Amino acid sequence: xxxxxxxxxxxxxxxxxxxxxxxxxxxxxxxxxxxxxxxxxxxxxxxxxxxxxxxxxxxxxxxxxxxxxxxxxxxxxxxxxxxxxxxxxxxxxxxxxxxxxxxxxxxxxxxxxxxxxxxxxxxxxxxxxxxxxxxxxxxxxxxxxxxxxxxxxxxxxxxxxxxxxxxxxxxxxxxxxxxxxxxxxxxxxxxxxxxxxxxxxxxxxxxxxxxxxxxxxxxxxxxxxxxxxxxxxxxxxxxxxxxxxxxxxxxxxxxxxxxxxxxxxxxxxxxxxxxxxxxxxxxxxxxxxxxxxxxxxxxxxxxxxxxxxxxxxxxxxxxxxxxxxxxxxxxxxxxxxxxxxxxxxxxxxxxxxxxxxxxxxxxxxxxxxxxxxxxxxxxxxxxxxxxxxxxxxxxxxxxxxxxxxxxxxxxxxxxxxxxxxxxxxxxxxxxxxxxxxxxxxxxxxxxxxxxxxxxxxxxxxxxxxxx
Ligand code: URP
Ligand code: ZN
Ligand code: ZN
Numbered sequence: 001x002x003x004x005x006x007x008x009x010x011x012x013x014x015x016x017x018x019x020x021x022x023x024x025x026x027x028x029x030x031x032x033x034x035x036x037x038x039x040x041x042x043x044x045x046x047x048x049x050x051x052x053x054x055x056x057x058x059x060x061x062x063x064x065x066x067x068x069x070x071x072x073x074x075x076x077x078x079x080x081x082x083x084x085x086x087x088x089x090x091x092x093x094x095x096x097x098x099x100x101x102x103x104x105x106x107x108x109x110x111x112x113x114x115x116x117x118x119x120x121x122x123x124x125x126x127x128x129x130x131x132x133x134x135x136x137x138x139x140x141x142x143x144x145x146x147x148x149x150x151x152x153x154x155x156x157x158x159x160x161x162x163x164x165x166x167x168x169x170x171x172x173x174x175x176x177x178x179x180x181x182x183x184x185x186x187x188x189x190x191x192x193x194x195x196x197x198x199x200x201x202x203x204x205x206x207x208x209x210x211x212x213x214x215x216x217x218x219x220x221x222x223x224x225x226x227x228x229x230x231x232x233x234x235x236x237x238x239x240x241x242x243x244x245x246x247x248x249x250x251x252x253x254x255x256x257x258x259x260x261x262x263x264x265x266x267x268x269x270x271x272x273x274x275x276x277x278x279x280x281x282x283x284x285x286x287x288x289x290x291x292x293x294x295x296x297x298x299x300x301x302x303x304x305x306x307x308x309x310x311x312x313x314x315x316x317x318x319x320x321x322x323x324x325x326x327x328x329x330x331x332x333x334x335x336x337x338x339x340x341x342x343x344x345x346x347x348x349x350x351x352x353x354x355x356x357x358x359x360x361x362x363x364x365x366x367x368x369x370x371x372x373x374x375x376x377x378x379x380x381x382x383x384x385x386x387x388x389x390x391x392x393x394x395x396x397x398x399x400x401x402x403x404x405x406x407x408x409x410x411x412x413x414x415x416x417x418x419x420x421x422x423x424x425x426x427x428x429x430x431x432x433x434x435x436x437x438x439x440x441x442x443x444x445x446x447x448x449x450x451x452x453x454x455x456x457x458x459x460x461x462x463x464x465x466x467x
Contacts, residue, residue, distance in 0.1 A: 001039040002029065003434070008045035008395065012052065012384050013366035021050060023391040026433035030387060043436075045395045048428065051365055052384050053087025053392030054346050055372040057123075058238060058262065058313035061091050062111045065336050071318040076412035077342055078117040078450060082437055083410050084343035085427030086118060087392040088382055088453065090372070092150055093122040094159075101126070101136040105144060109452065116450030117443070118432065119392070121376070123181060125150040127158075129165035137169075138176045145454020147178045147377050150238070153220045154187035154288065167227050174233025177457030179260075179375065181236040184220035184245060185212060185289055194333045205282035205332045206275045209290035217289050218244025225252045225259055234460055236375065237261040239315050241289045243299045250308050258461050260375055262311035263300050265341060265348045266417055271297065274417075283325040284415050286335040287315070301358050304367060310375065312349055312367045314341035318413040340411045344404055347423040350396070355424050377455030395429035402426065410443075 002024040009018050010031065022030040022040070036042060059081075062073040072080070074091075081089055093108035095101055101124050108122050124146050126133060140146040151166055152159040161169070166182070173180045193211040197203075202210075221237060225248055228235035237249060240261045252259045266287065271294040274285040285291055303309035317338025319325055328335030346368055353359035359367070373383025381390050404421045406414065430438035437445040459466050 001041070002037060003041045003043060004036045005043050005045045005050060005393070005395070008048050008050040010050045010385050011361050011365055013362050013370040016361060021385065021393065023431065023434045026390060028385060028387055028389050028391045031385070043429070045429070047397070047399065049361070049396040049398065050385060051085070051394040051396055052369045053382070053394055053430070053432070054085045054368045055088040055378070055382060056081060056086045056314050056316070056342055056345060057090040057311060057372045057376055058264070058315045059089045059091045059342055060315070060317040060338065063092070063094065063317065065319070068324060070338070071320050071324065071413040072316065072340065072411055074112045074115040074120070075448065076410070077316060077318070078120070078448065079443060080343035080409060080411040082117045082430055082432065083427065083441070083443060085346040085394040085396065085430060086342060087394070087430065087432050088119045088378065089342070090121045090123055090376055092125045094125040095127050097128045099128070101133060101140055105140065105146065112452070115448055117437065117448045118450045119453050120450055121378070121453040121455050122146055123148040123150050125152070125159070126169060127152070127161065129161055129169060134168060134172045137172045137178065141176045141178045141457055147455050147457045148181055148236070149173050149178055150181040150183070152183040152187070153224065154183055154185035154190055156187040156191040160187040163223070163227065166224060167231055170228055170231035170233040170235070174231055179234050179236050179458040180228070181238050182224045183238055184217055184224055186216040186220045189216050198331055198333055203331045205280065205286055205335065208286045208332050208335070209272050209275055212288060212290050214242035214244055214292060214296070217242050218248060221245040222248040225249070225257060228259065229257055234258040234458060235260070239264050239267070239289065239313070240309065241267040242292050242296050246299055246303050246308060253308060260310045261308065262313045263303070263309050264313055264315050265345055266291065266339060268297055268300050269348060269352055269421070270417060280326065280329055283328060283335050284321055284339065284417060286325065286328070286332065286337055287339045288337045304353070304359060304363065310371045312345065313372070314345050316340055316342035318411060320414045322414055339417045340413045341417070343409050343411050344416065344418050346394070346427065347404070347425065348418065348421065351422065351424045375458070377458060378453060391431050391434040393431040394427045396425050397428045398425045400426040400428070
């Protein structure tokens, strides 16, 4: 017995057409007309789009931060994700000082197993580089299904690695079939600017963006691109926010360097005026890199339109305002960095991208699902609607409009940076590997059904390098 979704409009990164979709077990088995078989359940999705389930390749669920952890763990974060139309997340398993990568990966498996409402994979964030770690990379790619690593050029003395480690990691990863993802900000410069500001009594959140200027991101982006070129390794820039960094990526792409980049809804839709809110409210927007002056937004939208930016992810890293963000009330540098967004990504990009005419509906699908599946070793199992692909499907009803408020969301955090934003469309029904998990916008499957996704190695663009 299967399920047939009747009368919807299928949208992929390439096509849009009306057809029925038949699901059997976990997979899509047929697309066409009169495909219903005896005993099948028919679900009418007339007037709705069918999108491939969203893939958010940048989340931080259950991330320890000193004495506490992010407000969303895998249980609450993934519940919010699926209700927003995302059926796969890639979270950053993080190696802390002295740990092996294998131990770090084990920690993240324990956090996620049996607690995730969406399918999930891990990138491995390396914070402590040495020869033994270098040797572990191949194992992670070949045995553990982790073909992507992350390194930070910022957060000095905590997560930051130096250029030597970056170069080595790029080399080892590139040779092992992995993609290196990098947080690009000049951590040394930021460290000095922050300490200087605090010493001068400049302690309110408005100094957060002033001590992390766009030039610090631009410089780091250009530097890591140069390192990737030296290492002959592919590179993925996470959460790109500003014109200068975009120009560095544009220049690299035009030169044929294999570099990819993501941005996030907060950088497309919010600007640095949020650092002038009353009281301590600006702490909600203390994220790194910070929100930029409004003129950077148009450039980022252009980057999406021209294909210079490949993915819209969230960097969901939720901290409550009360009790967590408030830890920095006397010193902005003590505010935990990060904001929630996993539930609002698809709705915001549809509303402010597709509905405004900035993005085609195909670009929307590519940016929220297909490109991530391709870059992170999941395509064509994920990221498209085709026979043989996992039946991860979002029934998107474009006739529904709503307003985003913290109370309307399911993220386990006491604010949303997008409070009051209007949304057009809703993920009214969501299927995860053939099982309906969301109906009429509500979760109907109480048990988390998400599976770990071992991923395929990264295929470099130059075909001869892959054989
Ligand atoms: O402020 C942010 N983005 N926190 C999460 C960690 C990171 O930099 O990705
Ligand atoms: Zn980052
Ligand atoms: Zn992040």
